[in-house]
Amino acid sequence: MAPQQNSNQTAFVSKTQHYLKVKKPLLERQRRARMNKCLDTLKTLVAEFQGDDAILRMDKAEMLEAALVFMRKEVVKQQAPVSPLPMDSFKNGYMNAVSEISRVMACTPAMSVDVGKTVMTHLGVEFQRMLQADQHQQQATQLESASRPLSPASSGYHSDTEESEAAVSPKPAQSSSMWRPW
Structure with missing residues (x-):
């Protein structure tokens, strides 16, 4: 009787067991494939906008950091x-x-x-x-611009505040010495 029970137990797999053994790894592979596809698209877009193909040779973390730096610079340019x-x-x-x-x-x-x-x-x-x-x-x-609060999405890291402060710091006054014909 014991061999028959084992064959019955292996034939019946719960939905949870099926999810854990089959579906979850498949879904995880699909999620990673989507993330990699989006990262590759982001990589090519940033390389096009920067006009620098060096970003194409970076690993994912370096590319994301370069993309963030690029986007922060663009935001500062637009807010200026x-x-x-x-x-x-x-x-x-x-x-x-x-x-x-x-x-x-x-x-x-x-x-x-x-x-x-x-x-x-x-x-x-x-x-x-x-x-x-x-x-x-x-x-x-x-x-x-100096009174404008920092972005609520700021992570609070030193690099975030340093770049934000550089963006809002007052510029040095230009000298008013200019040649005039009168």
Whole structure:
């Protein structure tokens, strides 16, 4: 009778036993395959965006770290105020226009010195007002970004806070020494 009972016990496998022996390893392999596929996709995307194929040779942990660093840099770029290049370009254009006005007035024989002086003084005052408004706007933007709380998703690690502090630290004030034609 004993051999018959053994054959009956082996024929009957509970759902839990079947799950533990067959289904769970299969599901785990599928989950790992999905994770590896997503990691490979992330690896190629970061390599494309960075323009650096070195990330393709990294192991998974290094690639994830590189992807996080890249994404943090992109977030900082997006949160940073618009590049100061347009304002600098405008200032340069303004100064070129003032120089050209000064040259034209100097070459015009019937130009009154008082009128020229008044025009140049007005242009200088407007330029100073524009510089002050730009400085106030930069200070307000820096204060706003400094008062912004850190991301609630921050892990609290030193590297997280170091990069966040670097992103919100006020930038050094630019010197206002500039050549002026008046």
